[in-house]
């Protein structure tokens with residue numbers, strides 16, 4: 353007597369990626385190193401991830417695959433990202449509604 357078992361695919365199912373909020377926001381630096389990402393961009397990417405319909409899958413994938421680069425599920429996966437307030441642009445780019453003043457330390 354022979355028993356057949358169904359073959360299971362070993363390939364990862366990545367179909368969820370096409371449903372990510374980041375797909376529609378290619379203007380943001382999802383793959384940039386943290387030191388090349390402004391604090392403002394981090395905040396916008398976090399907001400996109402916060403309402404992303406596949407955030408759970410994204411976080412699970414990043415954890416399972418031990419991703420160490422890029423912005424996934426609300427945060428940079430770099431093991432030692434710089435502080436959000438230390439990133440370029442945070443204190444130098446004018447913020448809307450502040451009369452041209454930068455963020456932290458913009459007014460001297």
Ligand code: SF4
Nearest residue numbers: 372374401404410425
């Ligand atoms: S959680 Fe963020 S990085 Fe992940 S798929 Fe959604 S928008 Fe993209």
